[in-house]
Amino acid sequence: MPRFAANLSMLFTEFEFTERFAHARNAGFEGVEYLFPYPYQKEQLASLLKDHGLTQVLFNLPPGDWDAGERGIACLPDRVAEFREGVDQAIEYARALDCRQVNCLAGLRPPSLSEEDAWQTLQANVSYAAEKLSAEGITLCLEAINSRVDMPGFVLDTSGKVLALMEAVDADNVRLQYDLYHMQIMEGDLIRSMECLLPWIGHIQFADNPGRHQPGTGEINFSNVFAAIDRLDYDGWVSAEYRPSGDTGASLGWLEG
Numbered sequence: 490m491p492r493f494a495a496n497l498s499m500l501f502t503e504f505e506f507t508e509r510f511a512h513a514r515n516a517g518f519e520g521v522e523y524l525f526p527y528p529y530q531k532e533q534l535a536s537l538l539k540d541h542g543l544t545q546v547l548f549n550l551p552p553g554d555w556d557a558g559e560r561g562i563a564c565l566p567d568r569v570a571e572f573r574e575g576v577d578q579a580i581e582y583a584r585a586l587d588c589r590q591v592n593c594l595a596g597l598r599p600p601s602l603s604e605e606d607a608w609q610t611l612q613a614n615v616s617y618a619a620e621k622l623s624a625e626g627i628t629l630c631l632e633a634i635n636s637r638v639d640m641p642g643f644v645l646d647t648s649g650k651v652l653a654l655m656e657a658v659d660a661d662n663v664r665l666q667y668d669l670y671h672m673q674i675m676e677g678d679l680i681r682s683m684e685c686l687l688p689w690i691g692h693i694q695f696a697d698n699p700g701r702h703q704p705g706t707g708e709i710n711f712s713n714v715f716a717a718i719d720r721l722d723y724d725g726w727v728s729a730e731y732r733p734s735g736d737t738g739a740s741l742g743w744l745e746g
Protein backbone atom coordinates (compact mmCIF):
# COMPACT_ATOMS: atom_id res chain seq x y z
CA MET A 490 0.00 0.00 0.00
CA PRO A 491 1.16 3.61 -0.53
CA ARG A 492 2.65 5.67 2.28
CA PHE A 493 -0.49 7.28 3.69
CA ALA A 494 -0.69 10.53 5.68
CA ALA A 495 -3.68 12.06 7.46
CA ASN A 496 -4.89 15.57 6.73
CA LEU A 497 -5.71 16.93 10.18
CA SER A 498 -7.78 19.81 8.82
CA MET A 499 -10.35 17.28 7.62
CA LEU A 500 -9.77 14.06 9.57
CA PHE A 501 -10.33 13.63 13.32
CA THR A 502 -12.23 16.92 13.55
CA GLU A 503 -14.29 15.33 16.34
CA PHE A 504 -11.29 16.31 18.47
CA GLU A 505 -9.45 19.53 19.27
CA PHE A 506 -6.72 20.21 16.73
CA THR A 507 -3.87 19.41 19.10
CA GLU A 508 -5.47 16.06 20.01
CA ARG A 509 -5.72 14.97 16.39
CA PHE A 510 -2.01 14.07 16.21
CA ALA A 511 -2.44 11.27 18.76
CA HIS A 512 -5.56 9.97 17.05
CA ALA A 513 -3.80 9.91 13.68
CA ARG A 514 -0.90 7.97 15.12
CA ASN A 515 -3.17 5.51 16.91
CA ALA A 516 -5.00 4.90 13.64
CA GLY A 517 -1.69 3.88 12.03
CA PHE A 518 -0.59 7.05 10.21
CA GLU A 519 3.09 8.04 10.29
CA GLY A 520 2.65 11.36 8.51
CA VAL A 521 0.29 14.31 8.89
CA GLU A 522 -0.53 17.49 7.00
CA TYR A 523 -2.96 20.31 7.65
CA LEU A 524 -3.89 23.53 5.93
CA PHE A 525 -1.98 26.06 8.02
CA PRO A 526 0.36 25.84 11.02
CA TYR A 527 0.43 29.60 11.58
CA PRO A 528 -2.21 29.94 14.34
CA TYR A 529 0.00 27.74 16.55
CA GLN A 530 3.45 28.20 18.02
CA LYS A 531 5.90 26.23 15.92
CA GLU A 532 7.51 24.80 19.05
CA GLN A 533 4.16 23.36 20.15
CA LEU A 534 3.60 21.73 16.76
CA ALA A 535 7.15 20.36 16.71
CA SER A 536 6.56 18.77 20.14
CA LEU A 537 3.29 17.19 19.01
CA LEU A 538 5.03 15.67 16.00
CA LYS A 539 7.92 14.40 18.11
CA ASP A 540 5.75 13.06 20.93
CA HIS A 541 3.70 11.00 18.49
CA GLY A 542 6.50 9.99 16.12
CA LEU A 543 4.88 11.77 13.17
CA THR A 544 6.35 13.38 10.05
CA GLN A 545 5.02 16.75 8.93
CA VAL A 546 4.38 16.00 5.28
CA LEU A 547 3.09 19.34 3.96
CA PHE A 548 1.35 22.59 4.76
CA ASN A 549 0.28 25.60 2.70
CA LEU A 550 1.85 29.02 2.30
CA PRO A 551 -0.26 31.72 4.02
CA PRO A 552 -3.42 32.08 1.87
CA GLY A 553 -4.55 35.64 2.56
CA ASP A 554 -7.82 35.96 4.46
CA TRP A 555 -9.09 32.36 4.32
CA ASP A 556 -12.16 33.03 6.47
CA ALA A 557 -13.17 35.86 4.14
CA GLY A 558 -12.99 33.46 1.18
CA GLU A 559 -9.49 34.07 -0.13
CA ARG A 560 -7.78 30.92 -1.46
CA GLY A 561 -4.22 32.08 -1.92
CA ILE A 562 -2.73 35.36 -3.05
CA ALA A 563 -0.05 34.21 -5.47
CA CYS A 564 -1.90 35.53 -8.56
CA LEU A 565 -2.74 38.94 -7.09
CA PRO A 566 -0.48 41.82 -8.26
CA ASP A 567 -1.33 44.06 -5.29
CA ARG A 568 -0.35 41.37 -2.74
CA VAL A 569 3.23 40.57 -3.76
CA ALA A 570 4.81 41.98 -0.61
CA GLU A 571 2.42 39.94 1.55
CA PHE A 572 3.18 36.84 -0.53
CA ARG A 573 6.90 37.28 0.05
CA GLU A 574 6.43 37.73 3.79
CA GLY A 575 4.38 34.53 3.73
CA VAL A 576 7.25 32.65 2.13
CA ASP A 577 9.54 33.74 4.97
CA GLN A 578 6.97 32.71 7.57
CA ALA A 579 6.49 29.32 5.90
CA ILE A 580 10.25 28.74 5.88
CA GLU A 581 10.42 29.38 9.62
CA TYR A 582 7.68 26.82 10.26
CA ALA A 583 9.10 24.32 7.79
CA ARG A 584 12.48 24.50 9.53
CA ALA A 585 10.93 23.98 12.97
CA LEU A 586 8.69 21.12 11.79
CA ASP A 587 11.34 19.59 9.51
CA CYS A 588 8.80 19.76 6.70
CA ARG A 589 10.20 19.18 3.22
CA GLN A 590 7.22 20.38 1.14
CA VAL A 591 4.93 23.40 1.12
CA ASN A 592 1.99 24.02 -1.18
CA CYS A 593 1.35 27.36 -2.90
CA LEU A 594 -2.33 28.14 -3.38
CA ALA A 595 -2.58 30.12 -6.62
CA GLY A 596 -5.69 32.06 -5.63
CA LEU A 597 -8.99 33.14 -7.16
CA ARG A 598 -8.84 35.60 -10.05
CA PRO A 599 -11.09 38.63 -9.45
CA PRO A 600 -13.08 39.68 -12.55
CA SER A 601 -11.18 42.99 -12.62
CA LEU A 602 -7.84 41.19 -13.09
CA SER A 603 -6.89 39.97 -16.56
CA GLU A 604 -5.86 36.34 -17.05
CA GLU A 605 -2.51 37.53 -18.39
CA ASP A 606 -1.75 39.74 -15.36
CA ALA A 607 -2.81 36.98 -12.96
CA TRP A 608 -0.58 34.49 -14.75
CA GLN A 609 2.45 36.80 -14.87
CA THR A 610 2.09 37.57 -11.17
CA LEU A 611 1.73 33.90 -10.32
CA GLN A 612 4.78 33.00 -12.37
CA ALA A 613 6.92 35.70 -10.74
CA ASN A 614 5.77 34.73 -7.23
CA VAL A 615 6.35 31.02 -7.82
CA SER A 616 9.85 31.76 -9.18
CA TYR A 617 10.60 33.85 -6.11
CA ALA A 618 9.29 31.25 -3.68
CA ALA A 619 11.01 28.37 -5.47
CA GLU A 620 14.38 30.08 -5.23
CA LYS A 621 14.01 30.89 -1.53
CA LEU A 622 12.74 27.39 -0.69
CA SER A 623 15.44 25.74 -2.75
CA ALA A 624 18.07 27.24 -0.47
CA GLU A 625 16.32 25.39 2.39
CA GLY A 626 15.99 22.08 0.52
CA ILE A 627 12.20 22.47 0.41
CA THR A 628 9.96 21.50 -2.52
CA LEU A 629 7.24 23.91 -3.62
CA CYS A 630 4.05 22.11 -4.63
CA LEU A 631 1.44 23.59 -6.95
CA GLU A 632 -1.99 22.04 -6.58
CA ALA A 633 -4.55 21.94 -9.36
CA ILE A 634 -7.89 22.58 -7.62
CA ASN A 635 -11.26 22.06 -9.28
CA SER A 636 -13.02 25.25 -10.34
CA ARG A 637 -16.33 23.48 -11.06
CA VAL A 638 -17.51 22.70 -7.52
CA ASP A 639 -15.19 23.86 -4.75
CA MET A 640 -13.29 26.89 -5.99
CA PRO A 641 -14.81 28.71 -8.96
CA GLY A 642 -12.24 31.16 -10.27
CA PHE A 643 -9.21 29.24 -8.98
CA VAL A 644 -6.37 30.07 -11.35
CA LEU A 645 -4.64 26.68 -11.45
CA ASP A 646 -7.50 24.29 -12.10
CA THR A 647 -5.91 21.71 -14.42
CA SER A 648 -2.75 19.64 -14.36
CA GLY A 649 -1.92 21.16 -17.77
CA LYS A 650 -1.85 24.66 -16.29
CA VAL A 651 0.41 23.52 -13.46
CA LEU A 652 2.78 21.88 -15.95
CA ALA A 653 2.83 25.04 -18.09
CA LEU A 654 3.71 27.08 -15.01
CA MET A 655 6.40 24.61 -14.00
CA GLU A 656 7.89 24.83 -17.47
CA ALA A 657 7.88 28.64 -17.36
CA VAL A 658 9.43 28.76 -13.89
CA ASP A 659 11.97 26.05 -14.70
CA ALA A 660 13.08 25.29 -11.12
CA ASP A 661 14.15 21.84 -9.89
CA ASN A 662 12.18 22.08 -6.63
CA VAL A 663 8.68 22.77 -8.03
CA ARG A 664 6.25 19.85 -8.28
CA LEU A 665 2.60 19.12 -9.07
CA GLN A 666 0.32 18.33 -6.13
CA TYR A 667 -2.04 15.76 -7.63
CA ASP A 668 -5.31 15.61 -5.69
CA LEU A 669 -7.38 12.72 -7.01
CA TYR A 670 -10.63 14.38 -5.92
CA HIS A 671 -10.01 17.58 -7.89
CA MET A 672 -8.58 15.71 -10.85
CA GLN A 673 -11.57 13.35 -11.02
CA ILE A 674 -13.84 16.40 -11.28
CA MET A 675 -11.73 18.26 -13.85
CA GLU A 676 -10.04 15.55 -15.89
CA GLY A 677 -10.84 11.93 -14.96
CA ASP A 678 -8.70 9.14 -16.44
CA LEU A 679 -6.90 9.09 -13.10
CA ILE A 680 -4.61 6.08 -13.40
CA ARG A 681 -3.36 6.89 -16.89
CA SER A 682 -2.90 10.55 -15.89
CA MET A 683 -0.83 9.66 -12.83
CA GLU A 684 1.33 7.37 -14.93
CA CYS A 685 1.96 10.18 -17.46
CA LEU A 686 2.43 12.92 -14.87
CA LEU A 687 4.56 10.89 -12.46
CA PRO A 688 7.88 12.70 -13.17
CA TRP A 689 6.24 15.99 -12.14
CA ILE A 690 4.19 14.79 -9.15
CA GLY A 691 5.54 15.69 -5.70
CA HIS A 692 2.52 14.95 -3.54
CA ILE A 693 -0.77 13.06 -3.85
CA GLN A 694 -4.03 13.64 -1.94
CA PHE A 695 -7.37 11.89 -2.20
CA ALA A 696 -11.09 11.90 -1.47
CA ASP A 697 -13.94 10.20 -3.27
CA ASN A 698 -16.28 12.06 -5.59
CA PRO A 699 -18.97 13.33 -5.38
CA GLY A 700 -19.10 14.47 -1.77
CA ARG A 701 -15.40 14.59 -0.92
CA HIS A 702 -15.86 11.76 1.58
CA GLN A 703 -13.83 8.61 2.26
CA PRO A 704 -13.05 5.96 -0.38
CA GLY A 705 -16.06 3.80 -1.11
CA THR A 706 -18.62 6.61 -0.92
CA GLY A 707 -18.38 7.67 -4.55
CA GLU A 708 -17.27 6.77 -8.04
CA ILE A 709 -13.48 6.33 -7.73
CA ASN A 710 -12.16 2.76 -7.61
CA PHE A 711 -9.62 3.27 -4.85
CA SER A 712 -8.41 -0.35 -4.72
CA ASN A 713 -7.29 0.01 -8.32
CA VAL A 714 -5.95 3.55 -7.83
CA PHE A 715 -3.85 2.59 -4.78
CA ALA A 716 -2.59 -0.52 -6.59
CA ALA A 717 -1.58 1.69 -9.52
CA ILE A 718 0.30 4.06 -7.20
CA ASP A 719 2.09 1.01 -5.77
CA ARG A 720 3.13 -0.02 -9.27
CA LEU A 721 4.48 3.45 -10.06
CA ASP A 722 7.92 4.46 -8.91
CA TYR A 723 6.38 7.11 -6.61
CA ASP A 724 8.18 7.57 -3.30
CA GLY A 725 6.09 10.44 -1.91
CA TRP A 726 3.18 10.60 0.53
CA VAL A 727 -0.46 9.95 -0.28
CA SER A 728 -2.64 12.05 2.01
CA ALA A 729 -6.21 11.36 3.05
CA GLU A 730 -7.83 14.75 2.54
CA TYR A 731 -11.52 13.95 2.80
CA ARG A 732 -14.44 14.86 5.04
CA PRO A 733 -15.53 11.65 6.76
CA SER A 734 -19.22 11.01 6.17
CA GLY A 735 -19.51 10.09 9.85
CA ASP A 736 -17.02 9.29 12.57
CA THR A 737 -13.38 9.46 11.32
CA GLY A 738 -12.49 6.10 12.88
CA ALA A 739 -15.37 4.42 11.03
CA SER A 740 -14.19 5.96 7.74
CA LEU A 741 -10.76 4.32 7.74
CA GLY A 742 -11.65 0.92 6.28
CA TRP A 743 -9.58 1.71 3.16
CA LEU A 744 -6.41 1.67 5.31
CA GLU A 745 -6.79 -2.09 5.80
CA GLY A 746 -6.31 -2.65 2.06
Ligand SMILES: O=C(O)C(=O)[C@H](O)CO
Binds near residue numbers: 549632671694
Ligand atom coordinates in the same frame (compact mmCIF):
# COMPACT_ATOMS: atom_id res chain seq x y z
O1 LIG B 1 -8.33 21.92 -1.02
C1 LIG B 1 -7.38 21.18 -1.23
O2 LIG B 1 -7.51 20.17 -1.94
C2 LIG B 1 -6.04 21.42 -0.69
O3 LIG B 1 -5.26 20.52 -0.73
C3 LIG B 1 -5.58 22.72 -0.15
O4 LIG B 1 -4.56 22.50 0.76
C4 LIG B 1 -6.54 23.62 0.47
O5 LIG B 1 -7.28 24.29 -0.39
Ligand SMILES: [Mg+2]
Binds near residue numbers: 632694730
Ligand atom coordinates in the same frame (compact mmCIF):
# COMPACT_ATOMS: atom_id res chain seq x y z
MG1 LIG C 1 -5.87 18.89 -1.96
